[in-house]
Amino acid sequence: MAAQEDSNETGRAGKTRKGASRRKRKISIRTFVQIFFFALIALIAINHSLEKQGVEIAFLSSASLHAVCPFGGVVSIYQYFTAGTYVHKIHESAFILMYIVFALALLVGPAFCGWACPLGSFQEWLGKPGRKIFKKRFNKFVPPKLDSYLRYLRYAVLIWVLYVTATTATLFFADYDPYYALFNFWTGEVAVSALIILGVVIVASLFVERPFCKYACPYGAVLGVFNLFRIFKIKRNVATCIDCKACDRACPMNIDVSESGTVRDHQCISCLKCTSENSCPVDDTVEMMVGTLSGGDR
Amino acid sequence: MKINNWLMGLLVLVLIFGGIGGSIAFNLWNTEGGGSGQGSGDSRVPVTFKVGEFAGEYNPADIRGSYSFGHISELWEIPLTELGTAFGLGAIENLADFRCNDLEAAYANLEEDVEIGTDSVRVFVALYTGLPYLLSDTTYLPQPAVDILKAKAKLVEEQIVFLDSHSVDITGIQIGVSVTSPKSQQNMKHQ
Numbered sequence: 001m002a003a004q005e006d007s008n009e010t011g012r013a014g015k016t017r018k019g020a021s022r023r024k025r026k027i028s029i030r031t032f033v034q035i036f037f038f039a040l041i042a043l044i045a046i047n048h049s050l051e052k053q054g055v056e057i058a059f060l061s062s063a064s065l066h067a068v069c070p071f072g073g074v075v076s077i078y079q080y081f082t083a084g085t086y087v088h089k090i091h092e093s094a095f096i097l098m099y100i101v102f103a104l105a106l107l108v109g110p111a112f113c114g115w116a117c118p119l120g121s122f123q124e125w126l127g128k129p130g131r132k133i134f135k136k137r138f139n140k141f142v143p144p145k146l147d148s149y150l151r152y153l154r155y156a157v158l159i160w161v162l163y164v165t166a167t168t169a170t171l172f173f174a175d176y177d178p179y180y181a182l183f184n185f186w187t188g189e190v191a192v193s194a195l196i197i198l199g200v201v202i203v204a205s206l207f208v209e210r211p212f213c214k215y216a217c218p219y220g221a222v223l224g225v226f227n228l229f230r231i232f233k234i235k236r237n238v239a240t241c242i243d244c245k246a247c248d249r250a251c252p253m254n255i256d257v258s259e260s261g262t263v264r265d266h267q268c269i270s271c272l273k274c275t276s277e278n279s280c281p282v283d284d285t286v287e288m289m290v291g292t293l294s295g296g297d298r
Numbered sequence: 299m300k301i302n303n304w305l306m307g308l309l310v311l312v313l314i315f316g317g318i319g320g321s322i323a324f325n326l327w328n329t330e331g332g333g334s335g336q337g338s339g340d341s342r343v344p345v346t347f348k349v350g351e352f353a354g355e356y357n358p359a360d361i362r363g364s365y366s367f368g369h370i371s372e373l374w375e376i377p378l379t380e381l382g383t384a385f386g387l388g389a390i391e392n393l394a395d396f397r398c399n400d401l402e403a404a405y406a407n408l409e410e411d412v413e414i415g416t417d418s419v420r421v422f423v424a425l426y427t428g429l430p431y432l433l434s435d436t437t438y439l440p441q442p443a444v445d446i447l448k449a450k451a452k453l454v455e456e457q458i459v460f461l462d463s464h465s466v467d468i469t470g471i472q473i474g475v476s477v478t479s480p481k482s483q484q485n486m487k488h489q
Binding site for chain 2: 063096
């Protein structure tokens with residue numbers, strides 16, 4: 001019996017080491033994808049500015065930022081289905097991207113937020129020095145009670161953006177959008193309000209991970225709903241979980257993965273940081289998958 | 299089936315760029331002016347009103363920055379000279395090639411928060427032709443455009459009030475005209 005327990009412990013330890021050894025290499029895949037999208041959008045924005053001066057980077061789109069933002073499609077929905085037109089500065093490309101990102105979200109949740117959104121990546125990178133400075137206090141500055149209410153603020157922002165865009169038929173959110181400000185601050189076309197909000201996001205990112213994503217992003221609000229019915233879900237194997245809460249600590253959105261069987265939290269960004277592949281020390285315990293884990297999940 | 303980091307990275311890249319590639323293959327991808335109409339540049343046909351008394355008419359809301367004055371003149375049957383006079387561009391030789399995009403640059407010297415651009419053309423076309431259009435508080439028209447509308451269009455009281463409060467006296471304003479049409483790259487200054 002004792003020998004068997006030793007064997008089990010060895011097995012679990014073996015699994016644990018295996019999981020830990022893979023960690024560093026695999027996180028870099030997400031970082032690579034994030035850098036790729038950030039650089040791509042930055043270059044497109046620069047190319048758009050250069051095009052106005054008669055210069056252009058070859059083999060690269062010079063589309064406006066609005067044309068390659070899937071949220072542009074979302075804010076245009078009302079006008080498209082009532083008048084058959086797009087909101088000023090929005091084109092077919094934004095609509096197509098909206099459908100693509102919806103398809104992605106239906107499969108795996110808001111992976112666009114966790115893997116591709118350049119503003120999300122930017123906040124995440126800014127959080128790294130914050131984490132070094134504040135250590136365990138980082139990302140825990142907002143009192144839990146207040147935080148739980150603030151998490152729904154982005155739905156209010158979403159309703160406001162959709163309503164005003166529908167009634168004015170203009171892309172008014174550009175005047176408040178830190179994403180637009182980040183990639184256009186040099187053009188002189190960015191409203192002071194957007195620059196101020198970008199400044200606030202930059203400072204807040206040193207204290208809280210992804211503050212704009214958590215509390216104000218209207219597109220994150222839309223995509224977050226997909227967490228309720230995405231096909232591939234984050235699942236925790238209750239039978240093998242050692243309750244170390246490594247998954248909770250790894251989650252940039254402060255979701256208590258260790259208290260869930262299946263993560264349906266509207267704030268999950270499908271970054272996979274909580275999984276056995278990245279932070280959970282036990283193999284096959286926290287996974288994004290379809291179906292049920294062998295040990296059982298709720 | 300599990301999704302690991304590699305698979306997720308691949309899924310994100312393949313779905314996004316595969317989707318874009320597919321839409322390009324089916325000629326659906328468009329990142330420039332022209333909106334939801336068909337074609338490109340001056341071959342583009344704007345969308346029409348789908349229902350109501352204006353069903354079948356071209357919708358001025360679909361006028362894009364890439365539309366030339368010549369194209370707009372043809373589509374909405376507004377004399378080209380009238381468009382030129384309305385926007386203070388009567389002295390331009392190649393007025394038909396002048397694009398709505400160029401208006402913002404032409405009127406770049408206006409005071410802050412006052413902009414004459416593509417939306418001004420939409421408003422002018424809509425009011426001139428009597429087609430419905432949502433008037434935006436941030437849109438202004440040159441005084442000659444307002445004068446033409448008051449003289450020739452059937453305006454309701456609310457529209458007259460809007461025009462009176464959203465007109466810009468362009469007398470003495472330096473209009474920097476730069477026609478970006480591929481047909482003509484001439485630059486000229488117009489007093």
